[in-house]
Amino acid sequence: MIVFRLSKSKFADDLSGKGAEKCGGRWNGKGVAMVYTSESRALCTTEIAVHTPLGALPLDYKIISIEIPDEIEIKELAIDDLPADWSSFPHQHSTQLIGDEFIAKNEFLVLKVPSVVVKGDFNYLINPGHIEINRVKIKSIESFSFDVRLFK
Numbered sequence: 001m002i003v004f005r006l007s008k009s010k011f012a013d014d015l016s017g018k019g020a021e022k023c024g025g026r027w028n029g030k031g032v033a034m035v036y037t038s039e040s041r042a043l044c045t046t047e048i049a050v051h052t053p054l055g056a057l058p059l060d061y062k063i064i065s066i067e068i069p070d071e072i073e074i075k076e077l078a079i080d081d082l083p084a085d086w087s088s089f090p091h092q093h094s095t096q097l098i099g100d101e102f103i104a105k106n107e108f109l110v111l112k113v114p115s116v117v118v119k120g121d122f123n124y125l126i127n128p129g130h131i132e133i134n135r136v137k138i139k140s141i142e143s144f145s146f147d148v149r150l151f152k
Contacts, residue, residue: 003037012062026091027099035126
């Protein structure tokens with residue numbers, strides 16, 4: 001399976017999850033390393049766009065194609081299994097607890113979660129501390145330019 005990640009150029013080859021660890025996110029609390037990826041380039045673009053102020057065009061980004069071996073078992077969260085506030089904005093602590101528990105248990109390399117931004121699409125959260133992390137490979141890193149119309 002190929003998943004995608006948009007990143008500032010200087011972090012393009014980094015799958016340590018340190019950025020998410022530093023700031024926290026919808027699916028992880030501060031201090032918990034996690035690599036956020038998406039099932040498509042379009043979803044990655046949308047995920048960046050919703051976190052960028054209008055009028056500010058993100059610059060110096062790379063799109064990273066990441067291969068997760070097909071035989072890797074992926075833990076999947078169905079919407080029905082999520083707390084009622086899972087998609088609220090700003091994100092709630094309840095989803096961070098789910099992601100933090102996923103990392104702490106260390107049973108799976110990847111957690112599939114529904115996207116809040118694009119209903120019906122999915123993000124894939126990678127546990128950088130899992131024993132099989134070395135099986136996750138960066139396949140390509142390419143320059144990426146955002147369409148200015150997304151940020152007007």
